[in-house]
Amino acid sequence: MEDGGVVQLLLSATHGGVGEQKSPLLTSNGEGGGSWSSDDDIGPINGVVDFGREFLIESKRIWCLAAPAMFSYFCQFGLITITQIFAGHLGTVQLAAISVENSIISGFPFALIYGMASALETYCGQAYGAKQYEMLGIYMQRTWLILNAVALAFLPLFLFATPVLRLLGQAPAVSREAGRFAMWMIPEHFAYAMTYPSTKFLQAQSKVVVLALIAAAALCLHASLTWLLVSTLGWGLVGAAVALDASWWFIAVAQFASVVAGSCGEAWSGLSWRAFHDLWKFVKMSLASAMMMSMETWYVFALTLFAGYLEDAEISIDAFSICINVLGWSGMVATGLNIATSVRVSNELGRGQPGRSRLAAVVSGVSSLLTGLLFTIILVASRKQYPAIFSSNEQVQKVVEELTPLLGISIVFSNVQCTLQGVAIGAGWQVRVAYLSVGCYFLLGVPFGTLMAYKFEMGLKGLWCGMVIGLCMQTGQLLWIICIANWNKECLKARERLKQWSEEISGKETS
Template structure:
């Protein structure tokens, strides 16, 4: 849901509606905070939910013991994601990077103290996570409130409660867009658990999925860059620059993707033996190397296209594309190839890949056919409709000449 902040703040920054960025940030806190509170029972009642799903009692008890620790983490996400997108929209990526690095170092240090030295176990690990993550939020809030964002943060205002419904709609479509993608991968991994040799299948699938996730971390950077650049240019009213930014970011991401694609094809089997000592799991991973390589290649395209869509504020369109590509094509194809055609893990991954291929092709076609001048007009209309005068402008307009 926080990607709505990227759209609104990015376009506002491009249009030089700087004071509106702080209002959009506060609206995002209200909407995302309410959503987190509504979903909180899923965390607090983890133990009975796990029992209802048929999990073993020791697993349910462990989930129940850990669930209270996730409550502060849920609210950390509300502030962390929105603040980072607010800062990135105004090209303050370096600030986010430095604070994140400090939080990461603190997390390692606290984990070592709480888990290794004090032997607090899971509670220690979760405590370290809570302290380190909230240190990031507190640091970023100090940066914003301390006067380092003078043009975009004018303080708390009642205006944040105005025009909430459009923000809710954009946030919900953003949430569905992301969730449909995350759930897709999770369901595919879950489906691997019903194979004949489930332990080997899940282990191999998880290894390949982690490799894909590592490469995806680079792609997320291009996703953010695409979102910010497109949103800024649309807000600025420059359709030509938006199209040029898309071409540059997409080309750069594809080049990096090709490099990792080649490396995966060359060293795939060696990587499988490096990551596991189980020969059967290593062989299964090796059998997935070619499919993994093409997944990595697509990983260099799909996030950029999603970032472009977020920058343009068309998350609902991407959500429908994800729904059709993943759940109408990809998931049934994976089940069919894995269980009916008996291709096992390879069949599941083929299905996963087919969904991503369809999604990438559809998004590529939509973006290629997009009238960016029309998108500029839509962004301008959105900004005009939600625009509120700053206190300075209001005072000047009310002062007689």
């Protein structure tokens, strides 16, 4: 095979087996049922040089989206990190309380809200690629309605957090402090429901710089407020909660102002009654997205719960939360690539460009692997130093140091897995991937983790080994789905999906 044969095989969007010569399903004159021009799709790739050229072009496009998105999520993740750093110096109970509240009480509904909002990446991304701009605002308003209803449904979880945590077997002191903290986190809970729809709306249009600026301003505001309320005024956990509430509502209001300011053109034409139409179909797609995106978060919730049953529960939870925090920081890079990949894949499918859709998946996958390896090398090299940033307790620091090698493996697989999920979201594969996620995390990861933690007395290392197993299986299955995907057919599916959505809205307008 010539040197370009493997590359051509990798990028070709055929709909038969290897060696079959099929005509493209999408052509400039509409043959095969297509309705767009594919003139801008990838041309013939005859060697490594051609592949390298296209790879660099796509890399530039992805990183122009990913870099601001990474910065935004770094800043947003920095909000809870700053809170945990201040809490860690208040005491182990306070740090454990914030960790438990963030992982269990806030974590469960947050994962659902964020996951449901991710359906907008498919809806808005493909609509924007197909130049159906007027649909974007309708989709965002539908998501606002749905997510605020979800947030309201989870309100009792915050109001009765202490008895819920005690029922789950958490330590009395930790449950009491976490319950008090949860009561003050209700405003942040509703801020999520307003923030993430507008985030996805702007991301689909590649308006990522404004999101980065808003997130940076929120981080500065949060650092100042936390220092003032916790350290200077001595409000303790209440001060930390108030600072988080204010920071997240600043983000929500600032992003809404950006949407209505007129910079989005036809994508925002004001509030519309059409947002109330066909909500159930939208809910089903949103729930599928939530299942896919939430499995890893709920998996962490389950492992945090099991960590609380180990000996020295406060030490275990503190060490586990620090490792999860570090994993989250590394995941911000993958999240940025996830967003960029979702935007690129959905936009190109909406335009009817199968080759560029697949190339975006290849470029983002390679990029996430390399960044994960780099982050792991840095982490392992500094494993004796970085735990002190999060806790002054020497026992906690030692446990974190021992977990670092497993943490590094998790970072590599988590980065690749998160980025590949962006491909699935852009293509609209949420339902399929959701079922796989349930199997990988809860039928493999949790049983193996608890078995090693308790039966083989490996403690936190055992729980973390279960996480690695779940991540490995999920990553492998996502990679397989992407490799066997027929991208010409995915373009046709995107066209039919957009046609159906447009007809539904048009039908409601005329009735």
